[in-house]
């Protein structure tokens with residue numbers, strides 16, 4: 170049994186790590202470097218003795234953050250490393266052992282996830298240098314969505330763009346959608362039926378899952394399609410790009426910056442990308458914050474209604490991710506905008522804390538409602554372990 174697995178999740182503005190033992194309930198060493206590049210960047214985590222620590226790292230970039238994390242982990246002796254890699258394109262549809270050839274192929278996908286893949290690849294390079302003898306595995310966000318049928322993954326574009334250039338919908342956040350759907354199968358009386366999962370973090374996506382498989386999802390070719398996110402726009406009219414280029418003379422780089430970094434909750438509110446901050450400001454009658462939350466919730470509800478078409482039967486809805494787990498008012502607003510689903514929220518359960526294992530928040534009758542804590546790390550460690558154990562001589 171490979172134990173423990175080090176999981177590295179090198180994100181757009183954060184770096185998460187966890188040392189995951191094979192035993193699911195055993196304590197984990199884990200941590201997070203947040204606000205990378207900012208003056209208030211800091212590492213918060215637990216050390217090898219289980220004590221929590223915080224360390225200010227003003228201005229730290231991914232490389233510096235990873236170097237500090239790896240120093241902190243000295244003595245922890247992982248047996249393998251699992252990396253979150255956001256995009257696997259059409260080629261990588263399952264966890265894959267990393268070597269120079271795989272890294273070259275991933276390098277060619279960079280522009281499909283410009284916020285994420287460069288950070289993922291930098292994290293892999295630094296970790297390989299630090300642990301030259303350890304097996305390293307890529308676990309792809311896109312892999313869980315390999316089961317999408319063509320009606321869900323094809324755009325209404327000429328076929329040659331799909332065949333020659335891989336222009337199709339891929340979907341993301343697959344490790345967490347897979348984790349949540351497995352938890353639901355265990356926790357819910359209805360087991361492996363039809364579920365809608367709303368993953369609401371900095372990046373947001375919704376997924377329709379039928380019998381444990383992804384059948385449609387809100388993100389597409391890149392992690393920009395679909396829901397309103399922290400700084401990403403989600404769906405806009407595809408005509409917007411040429412309009413901005415013609416009318417304002419904007420370059421592609423400027424349009425990318427708009428859609429990835431200046432939009433979403435931040436763009437709508439003019440205040441912050443952070444839901445906690447927006448909830449406070451809305452309570453103090455900040456008009457932009459109020460509008461941002463209203464648009465955010467409406468778009469989640471609209472996406473769930475659309476995705477329900479992919480399911481023969483709706484057994485329930487699960488919320489996950491920082492916003493999905495903690496923002497009770499967002500959950501209540503989303504469910505209130507889906508009266509035709511017939512789900513009934515238990516207001517007290519929704520407002521209460523659901524704890525680390527998640528909990529049920531419906532009042533009986535109709536589809537079940539759940540909050541399930543996100544755990545990309547557990548899924549990445551499990552897939553890394555499975556690949557290495559089954560491929561070892």
Ligand SMILES: Nc1ncnc2c1ncn2[C@@H]1O[C@H](COP(=O)(O)OP(=O)(O)O)[C@@H](O)[C@H]1O
Pocket residue numbers: 180183369370371372399442443444445446448490491492495496543
């Ligand atoms: N108690 C809370 N109430 C409302 N929103 C919260 C709360 N805690 C975290 N969030 C929100 O969750 C989002 C971050 O989600 P998270 O899943 O941690 O991000 P990431 O995608 O970077 O992993 C932020 O918008 C943050 O404000």
Ligand SMILES: CC(=O)OP(=O)(O)O
Pocket residue numbers: 180181255285310341342370371372373392
């Ligand atoms: C794919 C994606 O949006 O990831 P994240 O939520 O980590 O930004």
Ligand SMILES: [Mg+2]
Pocket residue numbers: 370371372
């Ligand atoms: Mg996330």
